[in-house]
Amino acid sequence: MSSQVRLRLLPRARCMFDEPLQVKVAGLRSRQVVTLRAKATDEKGVMFSSMATYKADGSGEVDLQRDPSLSGTYTGVQPMGLLWSMRPDTLHKMFTKTCSLNPQVVKFSVHEEEGGMLAEATNERLLVGDGVIRRPVKDGNIRGVLFTPPGEGPFPAVLDLYTFSGGLSEKRASLLASRGFVVLTVALFGHDDMAKNIKEVHLDYFEEAIAFLKKQDKVGSKAVGVISISKSGDLALSIASNLPDVGVTVWINGCSANTVLPLYYNKSQILPALMFDPSRMIPTDSGAFNCKYVMHNPLAEENKATLIPIERAEGRFLFVASEDDLNWDSKAYMENMVERLQRHGKDNFESVCYPGAGHYLEPPYGPYCPSSFHKVAGKPVLWGGEATSHAAAEVHLWRKIQEVLRTHLSCDAPQTKARL
Known part of the structure; x- marks a missing residue:
């Protein structure tokens, strides 16, 4: 390595996962062409990496907030491109980061055109902010993790329902708690002493989770927020x-209908399941399948019983759809729901659509995932989207989510609550 070249991560090398980072290089020769690289290993041991070629200015400096990438895993001025453009070393892998206890560690480096390393730096991207309390929950039927922000509160309460692939994901919940929300993320199956698989879903479980969440000392909102994705x-x-x-x-x-598994409440089925036709999965050259149109049409007469009566909801909705979602036609489902609410004279919703974004819209700056294994399909599937547009959508949506939750979950003054 060159003692002259300096690679700086600003404002600091240790930051929150959802915080932007300024990458700067100094000490290069005037107009020198260099390659910047980033690499990280996920919880399953899969290596992800990215690279981009830059040309230093007359002072021998490169600033990713100012300078365009000339080639690599992304091009143009993309200050966080080295993070979101990281790709797995094997096909069809999603960056797995479900536990909040350990930060995402990213190794940045600068290389000469010939390949020799000039400088390196390590970025630790934390999922739990200072003072946030992480508490595993095993209460009644509830299995999950509760995250509580520092301070007396009161804070808005949020129930986080992540993916339907089993187990527990803490990333989104821990980051929301770090932004001032009391968040309970729950598992449905495949976690702790829960069943490995399920054949039906019971709404009573979520009713119990909401009651548990509302009783927490620092919760000030009379109502809770619910955040979800996919199934x-x-x-x-x-x-x-x-x-x-x-x-x-x-x-x-x-989806606008209850999918895959029947839904029960108070021991009675309230919604049958909208199913899918595996023969509609379209193979692609990459080995992954396009599943956009595999679900049966929820508006067809024989499937209307699966539609969820959202007009009954007393709270508000934020509908978010990606135009290039290849898991299913989420934009069409969103349009169906907007039409349904309007038909019932309701205006308790806001809808946002992201052109060029794919299915998995997550907290920003993680590696974009074009395809990975789908447990229900039993095959690798395409998630859709174009990396640059998808990354921009995640940044915008993350701010939007927090804004909507704060606006519609007003908090009362602090009050004493019985501890569980």
Whole structure:
């Protein structure tokens, strides 16, 4: 390495996962061409990496906020491109970061055109902010993790329903807690002492989770927010439509009908499942399948019983759809729901659509995932989207989610609550 070349990560090398980073290089020769690289290993040991070629200015400096990448895993001025353009070393892998206890560690380096390393630096991207309390929950039927911000509060309460692939994901919940929300993320199966698989879903479980969340000392909102993505989107709709105390529901690339598994409440089935036709999966040259149109049409007469009666919901909705979602046609589902609410004279919703974005809209600056294994399909599938547009959508959406939750989950003054 060259003692002259300096690689700086600003404002600091240790930051929150959802915070932008300024990458600067100094001490190069005037107009020198260099390659910047980033690499990280996920929880399953899969290596992800990115690279971009830059030309230093007359002072021998490169600033990713100012200078364009000339070639690599992205091009143009993209200050966070080295993070979101990281690709796995094997096909069809999603960057797995479900546990919040350890930061995402990213190794940045600068290389000469010939390949020799000139400088390196390490970025630790934290999922839990200073003072946030992480508490595993095993209470009644509830299995999950509760995140509580520092300070007396009161804070808005959020129930986080992540993907439907089993187990527990803490990333989004821990980051929201670091932004001032009390967040409970729950598992449905495949976690702790829960069943490895399930054949039906019971709304009573989420009712219990909401009651638990509302009793927490620092919670000040009378109603809770519910945030979801993919299959959990229809669960969130059913929660909002059937249970009290839901102030706002964030639906991200879900369906307008109850999908895959029948839904029960108070020991009775309230919604049958909308199913899919595997023969509609379209193979591609990459080995992954396009599943955009595999679901049966929820508006067909024989499937209308699966539609969720969202007009019953008393709270508000934020509908978020990616135009290039290849998991299913989430934009069409969103349009169906908007039309349904308007037909019932309701205006308790806001809808956002992202051109060029794919299915998995997550907290920003993680590696974009074009394809990975789908547990329900049993095959690798395409998630859709173009990396640059998808990354921009995640930045915008993350701010939007926090804005909507804060606006519609007003908090009372601090009050004493019985500890569980």
